[in-house]
Structures are given as C-alpha cells and as structure tokens.
Amino acid sequence: MAPTDTVNGTARMVAAERAEAAARRIGISGYLACFNGIVWREVLRYLHQRERFFSALVRPLIWLFIFAAGFRQTLGVSIIPPYESYVLYEEFIAPGLIGMILLFNAMQSSLSMVYDRETGAMRTLLVSPFPRSFLLLSKLLGGVSVALLQVYAFLFVAWFWEIRPPAISEIKLFTMYDPPLWLGDAFGSVKEPIVISLMGLPSFMQPFAGYITVIPALLIAGLMLGSLALFMSSVIKQLENFAGVMNFVIFPMFFASSALYPLWRIREASPLLYEICRLNPFTYCVELIRFALHGQIDTVSLVVVLACTAAFLAAAVYAYNPSKGLIARRGGPGGSA
C-alpha cells in the first residue's frame, strides 16, 4: 500500500523527523510518575465517591457498636496472646473488623477492575509502555492506599469508643503463637522473640505506637487480599457476578476465620471447622494485624501471608499475561471479536 496523495509536504517532513526519533528510554522517574499517577487516581476516585467512603466506614462500625456490644456478655475472651489481660469483645474483634475493611476493599477494587474492563479503562492501563506486572502491582497498591484511609477512619471513630491499641513499650519480633501441626518443631524451638525496647520513645507517644506498628501488617495483608481479588477479576466475566463473590468468597473467608471468635472457641465447637479456619489465609491476615497492633510480629501469620501474597500475585500476573494467561485464551477484557 503506497502512501496516498493526500500526504502533503509538511506531513512528509514531520514524518521524516519522527522517523529518526528513537523510542524514549523510561527511567526511574518515569516509573515513579506512573506509580504515583495510578495510586493518585485510585485515591481521587475514592474521595469523589462519598457514599463509598461512608458505606465502607459504616459497615465495620455497625459490627463494632451493635454486634459486638450485643455479644459482649455472651462471649468472654480469655487471656490469649497477644492480650495480657481480659479484653472486651469489642476489643477482640477490632482487628477482625480491620481485616474486613481490607477484604471488602480488595473485593470492591476487583469489582472496579471488572467494571474498568467493561468500560475500557483497564485497557488504557494495559497499553501503557510499562511492564504489565509493574502496572498491576501499582494498581494493587493504589487499592491498598484507599483501604488504609478507611482503616484509619475506622480506628479514629473506635478511639472515641475506647477501642484503642495498648500503650507499647517494646516491639517483639517473631513471636510464636499456636504454630500449626504441619510446621512441626521447625519453629517450635524458637521460643524467645527478639525484643526491641521503645523506652526511648516519649511516654506520651507510647499509646499511639500501635497505630504505627500496624502499618506494615496492613500493607502486607492488603496486598494479599488485593492480589487474590486481582486474580479473581481476570476470572469473573461479568459485573453482576459480584453477588456471587459476596456469597462464595467474602462471607466464608470472614466467618471461617479468627476475626469474630478466638480459634480455641471454634475448636471446642467443631474440630473440623477449626481446621478450616486454620487453612483460611484470612485468619492469618487478622492475626498479623492483631499482633501488630500490640507491637508484635506473629511469625506463622507473617510467613503464611507473605507466601499467599506471592502465590496470588503470581497467579494474577499470569492471568493477565498477554501470551499465556486467561486474558489471551478467553479473548480478554471487554474483548469481543
């Protein structure tokens, strides 16, 4: 096909100039700009949807103020790590509710990805010249940032209800609590955690230390749930299937975990359910957060959550891989021939 007569002189000249222009090399600043842009868009979109903000806040607060208050008298929580005294039921389920915020947010961002896919916004993301895994990871971290905003809004309200993390005078790394049987004695012998004293911390700041120490746990747990949701977004064909996600993913993950009741209680009720809860990665998200609020790292939870994050992320990147993944086989997002 020869160039047409419509090409006038100027166009030829511009075209010739362009021919010499080699592709731009994208440096670290480009990656940073891209990452910031994606995260900023998620946050902006979130802030513009006020109803989403309030519904995300109201949900855990209803659980905290109504459900937990109702159960306060029926469910006593004995002294189990990381707690050092009897705690109110509200205090026990606070980390579970934080987990719930992360879970809902991850699934909602997966919903928004299915929506993006249908409208084409996902495709504009994927035609960016950056590596696809980088784009997907940025998108995930954008979702986690939004979740963090929600978590802190929740913690802020809970603070007035006197649901607060305890004052922390030391950080305990790699505590071992209730290692699963299959782990054997591998970690069992490591009983003594590494202790970092926070005595240098001014005493007025110690009550707030838990709000800081929980951040890494929130990030890792959010990333795990986000990558699970990202993988699911490649599998879900239609927006309408979100109700199915509710029933088959969110509810089972939330209820069959240590979010609402301590695992030893579940073991008393049903050994089978107990094992199911222990296989549920969400349990480890909740425990990771629970210990982190107390300035402790629960080793088993950390290992499980990290491993699950890696697995889910790999599955998601594979699913979105242009030559191998589900996108390629099925005709892709919004893809009709």
Place this chain on the structure above:
Amino acid sequence: MTNGNTTEGHVPKEPTPSLVVNGVSHAFGDKTVLSNVSLTVQQGAFVVLLGLNGAGKSTLFSLVTRLYDNVSGEIIIRGFDVRRKPSHALQKLGVVFQSRTLDSDLSLLQNLKYHAALHGFSGAEATARAMHVLGVVGLAERANEKIRALSGGQARRVEIARSLMHRPDLLLLDEATVGLDIGSRESVVKIVRDLVHREGLGVLWATHLMDEVKAGDQVVVLHKGKVLFAGGVSDFLKSTGKDSVSAAFRSITGSDAAIEEAA
C-alpha cells in the same frame, strides 16, 4: 492488490511505516478469528478498516495494542515488534477504544494527567501536555470541568486528546464515532484528519460506517477474519465496478447485511 500481501516488495524509502501487520492469524480455541491478515499504515496515511460487527476488527486491535499476543505473524509499530519490544512499540501507539475510558467523576485535566502518568510524565510536563492536547481538540477552556458535564462528542474528543498525550506515531481508533450525532461525528473525524495532515500521524480508523470513507483514503476490507481488499478508494471502486463504497463493500463481501450509509 487483494488477499493480504500488501507489504511485499515495499522496502520503504519513505519513513518507517506507522504500522505493519504481516500474516497475522489468531484463534480462540477452535474458532479462527483472524486468518493471515496483512496491512500497512504509512506515516501520514488515513487508513479505514472496514468490517461488519464480528469481522475481527476488535481482535486485531487487541493484538496491536498487545492486550494479548499474536500467535503467528508479526505486528510492527514504527519498526518495533509488539511482541519483542512491547515497551518501545507501545510508546509509539495511541489508542481510542470503542468503550469509554474516562473517569466521569474527575475533571478533564485530572483524567489526562493520569494518562500522562501511564506514560511516565508528571508534574508541570504532564499539565503542559494535557493543556496542549486539549487545545488540539478544542476543549482547553473546559479543563477543570468534570467529564460528567461533557456531551458524548466532547468526551470522544477528550479520548482523542488522551491518546495523543505521549505524541504517538500511530493512532488506532475503534469505532470512534459510534453513538454520536452527525455534528459530533463530523467534528471528531475532522480533528483526526487534521492530525494526519498536520502531524503526519498514521491513522487506522476502524468503522462500519461507509460514509466516513473519503476519496483519498486507503481502505482495508476485513471480512470474517480475512483481508479481502487493501488499497486506495479509487482502486476499490474500480476493482468492484461499483460507484459507491458501500456498494463495493457489499459486492466484495457478498453480504446483504445492513450497512449504515449514514447515521
């Protein structure tokens, strides 16, 4: 010039073509969607990709935009193979998708800055680029309004502006005028044609609206996954012996399917 081998013997003295598609086939499972498709878009050429719904246009676009990889054949954007050098190839590519891609709750500028970021631009440069392309589509003074406040045609123009942010050499438009009234359609088509003349962009314009073809254009007829014709409009009419593009299209595809003469 039928059945594909349009790139043969065309070692360019001209600048590197915007797009070369060479012997591309694609199948989903047992269903062959594209079979041995070849076409070329030169710099400064307006190429209309004509095809009915289901002809394989969107699949071809998905392959060129590397949503998924082509299994056979090659796709080269400005000398960069999409599969081997995806990052370089995608830098040269601007796309206007059929479905809308803008956030209606955000302003024009916020939308465009997000897309600037997707190409690695930030801060003042992103704003400057956004304002420049908004000027190109004539919406600069509405930069701070929300997308929600725009009409369908204006939103389309923002989509075009978005696709121009990183100064691509090849512009793909997938049914860009679908759902627009005549006035909006004309303004969208005019903007793109101006870009071809002024900037020397190569444009691949997929449509099923025959009246969008002008005398000097190149036409590629895609039917049931095969290229039936590729060449100038006058050759298209001559080879089929018809006097209108839609009659020629009907005759070459043998389809009586309703083709929209005009909106």
